[in-house]
Amino acid sequence: MSRLDPHSYFDDLQPRTERWHLRFLVDFQRRVLGGEATLVFREPSGGTLDLDTKGLTIYRAWVPALDLDVPFELGEEDPILGRRLRLELPPDTGAVVLAYETSPEAVGLQWLEPAQTEGGVHPFLFSQCQAIHARTLVPCQDSAFARVAYEAEVVVPESLSAVMSAGPAGDEPGRIPGTRVFRFTMPQPIPSYLLALAVGELESRDLSPRARVWAEPATIGKAAWEFAGVEDMIVRAEGLFGPYDWDRYDMLVLPPSFPYGGMENPRMTFLTPTLLAGDRSLVDVVAHELAHSWTGNLVTNATAEHFWLNEGFTVWAERRILEAIRGEEAAAMGWAIGQKALEESLDRFKDTPELTVLRTHLEGVDPDDAFSSIPYEKGARLVALMEARLGRPAFDAFVRDYMKTFRFTSITTEQFCAFAEDRHPGLLAGVDADAWLHRPGMPANAPVFRSATLEALEALGRGFPVTRPEKAVMDAWNPTELLIFLQNIPRTLALEDCAWLDANLALTGRGNYEILVEWLTVAGASAYEPAYPRIREVLSRVGRMKYLRPLYASLGAHPATRGLARDIFAQASKGYHGLSRRVVQGVLDKFPA
Ligand code: BES
Ligand code: ZN
Numbered sequence: 001m002s003r004l005d006p007h008s009y010f011d012d013l014q015p016r017t018e019r020w021h022l023r024f025l026v027d028f029q030r031r032v033l034g035g036e037a038t039l040v041f042r043e044p045s046g047g048t049l050d051l052d053t054k055g056l057t058i059y060r061a062w063v064p065a066l067d068l069d070v071p072f073e074l075g076e077e078d079p080i081l082g083r084r085l086r087l088e089l090p091p092d093t094g095a096v097v098l099a100y101e102t103s104p105e106a107v108g109l110q111w112l113e114p115a116q117t118e119g120g121v122h123p124f125l126f127s128q129c130q131a132i133h134a135r136t137l138v139p140c141q142d143s144a145f146a147r148v149a150y151e152a153e154v155v156v157p158e159s160l161s162a163v164m165s166a167g168p169a170g171d172e173p174g175r176i177p178g179t180r181v182f183r184f185t186m187p188q189p190i191p192s193y194l195l196a197l198a199v200g201e202l203e204s205r206d207l208s209p210r211a212r213v214w215a216e217p218a219t220i221g222k223a224a225w226e227f228a229g230v231e232d233m234i235v236r237a238e239g240l241f242g243p244y245d246w247d248r249y250d251m252l253v254l255p256p257s258f259p260y261g262g263m264e265n266p267r268m269t270f271l272t273p274t275l276l277a278g279d280r281s282l283v284d285v286v287a288h289e290l291a292h293s294w295t296g297n298l299v300t301n302a303t304a305e306h307f308w309l310n311e312g313f314t315v316w317a318e319r320r321i322l323e324a325i326r327g328e329e330a331a332a333m334g335w336a337i338g339q340k341a342l343e344e345s346l347d348r349f350k351d352t353p354e355l356t357v358l359r360t361h362l363e364g365v366d367p368d369d370a371f372s373s374i375p376y377e378k379g380a381r382l383v384a385l386m387e388a389r390l391g392r393p394a395f396d397a398f399v400r401d402y403m404k405t406f407r408f409t410s411i412t413t414e415q416f417c418a419f420a421e422d423r424h425p426g427l428l429a430g431v432d433a434d435a436w437l438h439r440p441g442m443p444a445n446a447p448v449f450r451s452a453t454l455e456a457l458e459a460l461g462r463g464f465p466v467t468r469p470e471k472a473v474m475d476a477w478n479p480t481e482l483l484i485f486l487q488n489i490p491r492t493l494a495l496e497d498c499a500w501l502d503a504n505l506a507l508t509g510r511g512n513y514e515i516l517v518e519w520l521t522v523a524g525a526s527a528y529e530p531a532y533p534r535i536r537e538v539l540s541r542v543g544r545m546k547y548l549r550p551l552y553a554s555l556g557a558h559p560a561t562r563g564l565a566r567d568i569f570a571q572a573s574k575g576y577h578g579l580s581r582r583v584v585q586g587v588l589d590k591f592p593a
Contacts, residue, residue: 189408226280337487483518
């Protein structure tokens with residue numbers, strides 16, 4: 001018996017699933033998916049098969065070829081892993097079918113009331129499976145190790161549409177009156193965390209022959225404008241990393257409760273509507289999710305303990321795309337913004353330094369609790385260091401070789417290191433990779449990314465409020481420059497300085513959420529009352545954890561704002577995604593009584 005992943009019952013000595021055939025009946029009334037999952041094996045096999053499940057009710061398991069029922073047993077509930085589903089397969093089983101139902105509390109799904117959508121008329125459903133929530137949708141070997149291709153048919157109310165992390169394969173009226181069936185196919189093997197589904201009133205606009213954006217009708221125009229440059233991004237990324245391998249690159253803009261900025265679901269990136277700033281200033285998130293098509297979806301982490309291989313390489317790749325499109329200066333700004341996020345995470349994890357190494361050990365740790373900017377930004381800095389050491393042409397060739405060697409697999413840090421050592425002996429030692437991978441905090445040889453503009457902005461921020469920037473200077477800032485200034489001002493200010501900033505930069509009314517939340521965080525920590533209504537509005541509407549965490553935390557500074565935070569949470573939390581609710585609860589629990 002060989003379990004390789006601390007977050008899965010997947011056992012590589014047991015029958016190996018090669019393909020799923022999924023049937024979902026989407027029931028908005030009961031907030032459940034009625035499911036039928038066929039697991040097709042690589043080769044006919046028998047014996048024990050352990051699957052991951054969480055909150056699933058299993059009705060029946062059978063071998064369709066023999067029409068033979070298979071005995072099954074659900075193990076004890078583990079708070080992180082869920083319940084092991086153990087099947088005893090007869091010899092030479094080619095495929096097994098499971099009939100089941102999801103729980104209304106499935107963490108991998110969020111069911112939205114019509115009022116939580118832009119249109120306000122129809123309900124909405126979306127999934128978020130990374131890191132280990134696919135098991136709340138499908139009984140499966142829920143480890144990134146175990147890649148699978150899939151086909152699916154999804155039955156939805158006829159006024160709604162379904163999209164998945166797969167190619168569309170047609171739709172037609174369903175057998176049940178008032179329903180429609182949408183079919184999908186994902187022919188390439190993907191890790192289970194890339195399974196994705198969304199259902200709602202959706203419209204789409206073509207952005208290029210291979211790229212399309214989906215959103216609610218009320219949002220589609222804005223979304224098509226914001227992401228119009230995506231084809232250029234794909235072309236630039238292909239220039240850096242080789243041909244785009246996934247056929248189409250479509251995107252879905254979700255309702256605002258989506259807990260992340262973006263999720264790289266293959267063929268259908270999921271995006272938060274907070275990217276719709278109206279000035280295309282936040283498209284670096286699209287560059288990031290697109291980059292995952294190479295660094296991640298093609299070669300990903302074997303388990304959450306190697307997450308840096310997935311996100312660190314992707315942040316590095318995202319900034320290379322950014323540099324190709326907008327130049328070195330813009331890339332330096334990206335690194336500077338990342339540095340702030342890195343410092344915040346190192347501070348948040350100061351009492352758990354074992355979570356600040358890149359190669360983590362997460363037995364008994366929920367991957368959602370280990371999540372931070374460290375694998376992203378520390379990881380990207382290690383990649384950049386290797387790049388600097390080899391020089392760009394040699395490193396770019398190395399990355400292409402790496403992706404060619406490991407395409408459509410999921411690997412460990414140790415496999416990466418063996419590969420690097422084989423191709424460039426001494427490279428790892430030369431960058432002191434050991435310290436990066438296995439020791440907490442930031443190594444002494446961390447690269448620094450500088451530019452004159454960046455330095456000037458940071459100095460202006462740090463000098464505030466003693467020195468106030470000139471109006472003409474501020475008026476000339478682009479959104480990224482303004483953000484860097486705001487990231488460098490003191491975390492609390494006198495009320496008159498808040499008022500001055502707000503008056504001169506019109507901050508409370510901003511539609512760019514990076515700027516808005518950076519500002520509201522300072523305003524909240526400063527107990528600047530004129531910003532309270534906007535804070536309430538943002539926290540009631542938006543579920544992106546990147547914004548909820550600092551904003552709620554900033555309200556912990558004063559008794560009055562602590563009350564405000566609790567009040568907002570009491571009213572807004574029922575609309576939050578389960579993951580967001582848990583993160584905010586954790587922040588509130590740390591408030592002084
Ligand atoms: N794959 C991640 C999101 C994720 C990670 C979801 C782990 C669940 C578990 C995605 O690619 C991501 O990193 N999104 C960032 C974008 C940013 C780094 C540009 C986000 O959501 O903010
Ligand atoms: Zn990512």
